[in-house]
Amino acid sequence: MTRLDQRIQKCVVCGTEKKVIDIMSTSSFGPMDLDTRPPMMARSTLINQIQYCENCHYSNNNISSKIRGFNKVMLASKEYLDIVNKDINKTAKAFILSGQLKSNVYDYKDAGFQYLKAAWVFDDVFDYKNAKDARKKSLEYFNLYLKDNYDQNLSIMCVDIYRRISDFKNAISLANNILSKGVKEFLEKILNFQIELCNNKDIECHTVGEIE
Numbered sequence: 401m402t403r404l405d406q407r408i409q410k411c412v413v414c415g416t417e418k419k420v421i422d423i424m425s426t427s428s429f430g431p432m433d434l435d436t437r438p439p440m441m442a443r444s445t446l447i448n449q450i451q452y453c454e455n456c457h458y459s460n461n462n463i464s465s466k467i468r469g470f471n472k473v474m475l476a477s478k479e480y481l482d483i484v485n486k487d488i489n490k491t492a493k494a495f496i497l498s499g500q501l502k503s504n505v506y507d508y509k510d511a512g513f514q515y516l517k518a519a520w521v522f523d524d525v526f527d528y529k530n531a532k533d534a535r536k537k538s539l540e541y542f543n544l545y546l547k548d549n550y551d552q553n554l555s556i557m558c559v560d561i562y563r564r565i566s567d568f569k570n571a572i573s574l575a576n577n578i579l580s581k582g583v584k585e586f587l588e589k590i591l592n593f594q595i596e597l598c599n600n601k602d603i604e605c606h607t608v609g610e611i612e
């Protein structure tokens with residue numbers, strides 16, 4: 401079961417104190433989604449994986465810790481404040497803001513994950529337009545990361561993200577590219593399943609449990 405504990409945490413940027421909730425343990429039921437989104441039980445704790453300071457708008461997995469390379473001026477940029485002022489789901493917004501800060505310090509892999517988590521939150525509140533935009537952004541950052549780094553698991557995740565935003569062409573070409581380099585049997589099955597879904601123009605969420 402999941403147990404949540406409350407405590408007070410201080411924003412590392414402005415010193416504002418905030419009540420936060422800690423996740424003590426998490427159980428997951430059922431298989432994860434193809435983009436590694438955890439099953440329902442663990443997913444409901446997504447809200448506790450991000451902290452946002454209402455006072456200075458700093459956002460991080462933990463607001464008492466400073467993102468390496470962070471500078472206060474980042475919180476004052478027009479791009480950042482435009483997101484702050486958006487009328488969207490608060491948890492998703494906090495992930496997006498944190499993603500912005502991570503991209504500002506060139507941590508593109510983390511930035512991509514923050515945007516992907518924002519997409520999961522949007523999915524859960526049926527905000528599909530913003531979910532799609534967040535997925536596009538996550539791909540943008542993952543691609544920047546993958547340009548200089550080899551990461552097979554992340555590339556396989558990207559296949560699923562492309563498919564979920566109806567970019568079947570890129571999904572199939574990336575899947576074939578990964579397959580051509582040789583992958584383990586189970587991953588090969590995942591990629592072939594993805595190609596099949598793309599051929600059927602299927603953008604729905606699927607889990608790894610569907611793979612034989």
Ligand SMILES: [Zn+2]
Pocket residue numbers: 411412413414415416453454455456457458
């Ligand atoms: Zn603050």
